[in-house]
Amino acid sequence: MLTVATAGSAQGSTQVLALAASIDQVFDNVRNWLVGILAGLATVFLTVGGVRYLMAGGDPGEVEKAKQAFKSAGWGYALAALAPLVVEILRGIVGS
Template sequence: MRLTRTPRPPCRRHRRRRTLLLAELVVLALLTSGASAHAETVVLALAGSVEEVLNNIRNWLMGILAGLATVFLTIGGVRRVFGSGDPGEQEKAKEAFKAAGIGYVLAALAPLVVEVLKGIVGA
């Protein structure tokens, strides 16, 4: 009777090493096989006037402020619901609601700030 040795499955460490080695080889192949790129100057943002720049600033400012206010409103709502009567959590929820309100007011006032900037700059 002949004894045959059954192959053992590779352990996790060897499988992990093989996977990492394969990933490194793929990344190396992708980095070295790419065609050389020509550097081209591409202008992505071109403003025609100062007024256009200030309008873009206003739009970004309003978007960021409204987004942050919405995040604080959501946090306040979650704290209010999951606070389950804890006075500390309820107070934190009120503070988050106040912060959301301030954020929405600032977002609404952003056009006024840009108009003041236009007056200062002379656009």
């Protein structure tokens, strides 16, 4: 549970910003965050690779850098696809 105490309140009350109903919901949230972050980063690498490839102008060094960015994007998408499996393994370890 995440709580925030505000200095302006004279009574010292707290406001709940996030509350998970169960451990299953926590694992679902972790899975969703992992997939989102990994897919987002992979998309950035894919975009950078595409721009590098277009701007290479035949330079073999730049083409290799673009190919490396494409490979990194592929790894990122693969990890995003495997994130639910990793969360299921953690769920099994915790015993939820």
